[in-house]
Amino acid sequence: MKAFYETRQYESHVKIWHRVYRNLAFVPHWHTEIEMIYIREGALEVTLESESVRGTKGDLIIVESGEIHYSNIGKNTNVLEFIIFDPAIINSIFKGFNLKTALLTKNTLKKSQLTKHLQALLYTINYEVKYKNKFYDEIIEAELRKFCLLLKRNAAYLINDDQPKCQRDRIDEFQSFLDYLERNYSEDISLSDGANYLNLNTSYFSTLFKDYTGSTFVRYLNAIRIEKALEYIQKKEQSIIEIAYDCGYNNIRSFNRVFKEFTGIAPSQFMKVANQDEYIYKIRKSAHIEHTEEFENKTILNLNGSV
Known part of the structure; x- marks a missing residue:
């Protein structure tokens, strides 16, 4: 599969990138960052190297570092919240998630007792980015690390440590x-x-x-x-x-x-x-070819962070 390497500019030394889009589709690409896509409204179909998944409202899709992925362009009506971050934020503890599936449904999040923690993460990011009080970047990083640790612990049954998804x-x-x-x-x-x-x-x-x-x-x-x-x-x-x-x-x-x-x-x-x-x-x-920031159907939204 042909795909381009996506580079990213961060607004601070804490390498976490956050955006909310309406009706966004994206072409095949890969990056070294880990990507979380929370579906606020509608649905999203994503094809990754190892599987194709379709998520709906309340679901979370996680793309591992280095994994080629794209969505079905023109077939999605949605509001998507993206959290993309440098793996170094969690690499000192563990390297990637190695999930058996990229799709964590709303029910899976609930079963794994992660719903309220995801809600806290999204709220924290939106609040801190909006007000930019002292140490706001570090607070966002701490909340992200906490969610990743809880995901690794509470959803251990979804993790395949013997066979990582990416090459x-x-x-x-x-x-x-x-x-x-x-x-x-x-x-x-x-x-x-x-x-x-x-x-x-x-x-x-x-x-x-x-x-x-x-x-x-x-x-x-x-x-x-x-x-x-x-x-x-x-x-x-x-x-x-x-x-x-x-x-x-x-x-x-x-x-x-x-x-x-x-x-x-x-x-x-x-x-x-x-x-x-x-x-x-x-x-x-x-x-290389243009990506998310240049899509004609893109609309950036401001949300309050509630799930």
Whole structure:
């Protein structure tokens, strides 16, 4: 299955992402985060690597780290609440959930005595995000960790520790390379270097990279470099030429060409843009197909957090 690698920008050092959408559908993708989808209204059909599930109001769908998943576009009328978070939040205690099924029905949540804890989690996130009082991020993280621990304990009968759902070795290995790109974007990294990193032939690596990220290797690396360039320009500590070289470009002409390809403007014009963060947020998306933030049927809702 072809799917793209989804990257995410967080609003704070606590890597928890929360949104509520009406009538949202999403194309095949994967990410390193764990994803929880609570169905507030209607229904949602989701296909994962290992199964297809259909949830209705009150159900919770959990997508493990690295699992390719998508919904049946155009066939869902719903209100969905998403909680997507860095697995590191729970990895110090356990690695993933390894659930036998991604779908936790309303009855399963009740049987496992998780309904009130899920309600507390959703309420806490909505309340704390709305008011942003001191330590609000840490409070959300603590409530999320508590729910995950209770899920692991109370729903032990749904957990299959002997056979994890995802092909972890494959995902971990590829993620390791993507992390390598994030750290070493300024170096001269070729397609062959990437293939050697994963011990693959160049042709297969090129195909695998496109399948996993929805982008060619060169375009993805350029996206990282331009993101970094935008951040450097915002700091106003270096000249454009210095930034170009620090981001892996050997000449200013190549840098200007790639910069304009991703942003639509020249670096000198970007320095005068009022809302520069909008450009940074969209760069990585332009390296692959658009996803949730750009869906035409998207409507973001504000809810009070009640289940």
